[in-house]
Amino acid sequence: MVANAVFTINGLRKSFGPIEVLGGIDLALAPGQVTVLMGANGAGKSTLVKIMSGVYTRSSGTMELAGRPFAPATPAEAIRAGVVTVHQSINDGVVADLDVATNLTLDRLSGTGSKLMFNPGRVRREARAVAERVGLDIDMKKQVRELSLADRQMVSIARAMAHEPQVLVLDEPTSSLSSAEAERLFALVDRLRDRGVAILYISHRMSDIRRVADTIVSLRDGVITGTFDTEPLDYEGAVNAMLGRRIDAGQIEARAATGAVLSAKGLRIAEGAEPFDLELGAGEIVAVTGLVGVGKTALAETLFGLRTPLGGTMTLGGKPYAPRAPGKAIEQGVFLLAKDRASSGIVHDFDIGRNISLPFLRGLSAGTIMQRGAEQQRARDQIAALNIVCRGERDEMSALSGGNQQKVMVARWMAEPARVFILDEPFQGVDISARRDMAAKLRASAQGRATLVFLTELDEVFEIADRILVMSEHTIVGAHRNGEIDFDRLLSQIAGDGAAQAAATTTTQEKTTAP
Amino acid sequence: MTSQTRPETTSASPMDKNAIIDLAIRFGFLALLVGMVLFFSFASRGFASPQSAVFILQSVAITGILALGVTATLVVGGFDLSIGSVATTAMMAASYVMVVMEQSALVAVIVCLVIGAVVGVINGWLIVYMRVPDLLATLGMMFLLIGLQRIPTEGRSIATGMSLPDGTTAQGTFSEAFLALGRHRFDLIIPNFIPVSVVVLIVLAVLIWFFLEYTRFGRMMYAVGSNAQAARLAGAPVRAYKIWAYVISGVFASIGGILLAARLGRGDIASGNNLLLDSVAAALIGFAVLGAAKPNAFGTAMGALFVGILLQGLTMMNAPYYTQDFIKGFVLVIALVFTFALSQRGKQ
The missing domain is CATH 3.40.50.300 (P-loop containing nucleotide triphosphate hydrolases)
Known part of the structure; x- marks a missing residue:
């Protein structure tokens, strides 16, 4: 599909236990091109990125970088081989309490061959070289914590580029940037593209995708459901492939x-x-x-x-x-069943019954004293009403499957x-x-x-x-x-x-x- | 439907093995407590006597009260390091109010309780609104109070007839009613048997236990401690709950301070050094009781009792005093292993 690909993935699969997250991915990245990977939450984007960056190992399939097999066991190995990833969370890529120069040269501070003594002048010289390579103009002495999110992101990318990678993976790089800040990022992406880097750009923001994409690949439920690389790009087709059309x-x-x-x-x-x-x-x-x-x-x-x-x-x-x-x-x-039950719904120390009763304790108590009988009755009623699979209302939440945990959350709010x-x-x-x-x-x-x-x-x-x-x-x-x-x-x-x-x-x- | 029933069957097979571990986690600590009592009863003449039991209770009364207070902050996912200094500040304040300001016992008690509540509100405010991490906020408050309590008397202890900074002699005295809090004993079968402090401990323990286990406010406090975001989205005023927890802690600590002043009959700046560590240890040991793996009032009371029995038994067996801290620390570490390592395995 891509003739001069520098990086190819063939039949890549990844399972966690019995659950298959990636079901046979084929992907090719060409130098000097931005390939946008689109996918809804849970489509497998992050898993793919983590395999490429050496965080996870694949279950089966092959990857090749410049014609040679690529199978990084650790993130460091992936970077050395020439595949560099800038992760979604900007602050993971920088150390807030150090200055820009130190951040840009952070990878040289440790490892074999690094000097024992820390020479600020030398560090700044090296850092300036790193920054110039990506056309980044920034005050080397500034603390990273004083920088805007966009500048931190630039530093993080510049640091990644110091490794002279052949493949750069940007995982939702604009998710916490404003539009004006994002525009600076796109300019940097353009420069890197012109230098011949193969870029895999992960996003589901349409405005980003319209701006940077040369090719769009849609990922859905762990398989690639569409590749769009002919001008003009079919953005609606890509969204459709990503979200899935129901006949x-x-x-x-x-x-x-x-x-x-x-x-x-x-x-x-x-x-x-x-x-x-x-x-x-x-x-x-x-x-x-x-x-x-x-x-x-x-x-x-x-x-x-x-x-x-x-x-x-x-x-x-x-x-x-x-x-x-x-x-x-x-x-x-007005009731809200909030997104992400683990962090904003489930009280992990409580059993099913207590999780169900949580918002309506007043109605389940006489004065201030809890009426345990009424509470348990409500839990049993709701377990039956929503068909929650459990032994009883005293089961721990952790014993339930994801679906049943979510049913408990629904039961909580449907009790009144x-x-x-x-x-x-x-x-x-x-x-x-x-x-x-x-x-x-x-x-x-x-x-x-x-x-x-x-x-x-x-x-x-x-x-x-x-x-x-x-x-x-x-x-x-x-x-x-x-x-x-x-x-x-x-x-x-x-x-x-x-x-x-x-x-x-x-x-x-x-x-x-x-x- | 079949996909949903699968977790049921897999979790059922290792049940028997888990049941034993579960039993060990649940009752291990109480079994240890009973075993220790039996051991000391045989090894040391006079340990298994009502007098010895009351002595143990009295020795743990004040730390137990402080520990019950700190339990409230642990329940909401916080921590209160200032309890020891709140107690000693209350002790100094009570002494100052009576000896220097020549006020009654009632005024002294009220002043102490107000101090406890105010410190609790400030702690809560620092943590909730100023976003200072709980350990640091209460550590800062601890230093502040240790210093503050010495300012009115220019660093001197307070006793009846002490000379004041301006050269005069203090005219006030500890009132009889106040001293009775530390010295009176209620009749129970044996005349003059149960000290006031033990009664206060038992009453407060039952109160806080009932509050945490059986009222909707207690329930919500546990929810706040386990998942504050979920509690907030369920409509709970999370900040208010947190502040109230520190107020409970502060007031309980000041009650401990009142009893300390009444027992000593003076405001001794050197006393109360061990209060913080002992009460925190009791509350943390309480995590292990009945496999709760979380702060709870019953566990805290048992934890305080455990330390008290251990020290009393060892003292009666002539173990040297300087080994006490080591033993307390050792027990705490073992209890923490119980709580975290074992109960974690039991859950999986």
């Missing part, structure tokens, strides 16, 4: 709402984002979709009182609604009637049968409340939603009714075409992205 879209019967529960007017959730209106009705399930980092979680947190909107008003049941804290939102019947039930990526790390169970339960119980589900994966969206909203650049750019979807229009909205694209370019200068 039987619209399998559910979309219901209409019976009356407004929550509505928002002129809501603005990020600096420079367009304001938008939102109306959620009783009995309907509304899915909000969009790529990672477009503000889905920010919207969920705004509705739940974790963030204050920058503008706009909200009403709940006709009354003004401006929760200052999650406790206030819960009191008014909600007016608005918000679920942020509820199907992450959940097997299909558990997902179906939860989706069916949500649909069966939807009467009387508004349900808002934030999802990146399109087939999950089609499986559960009555109505679909599309987010891009921290605003809502499209609305669809499940069952009568113009699929191409949906994809182009996700990919950020049309109106949103125009809006984005006008606000590029002041736009900042949520971390």
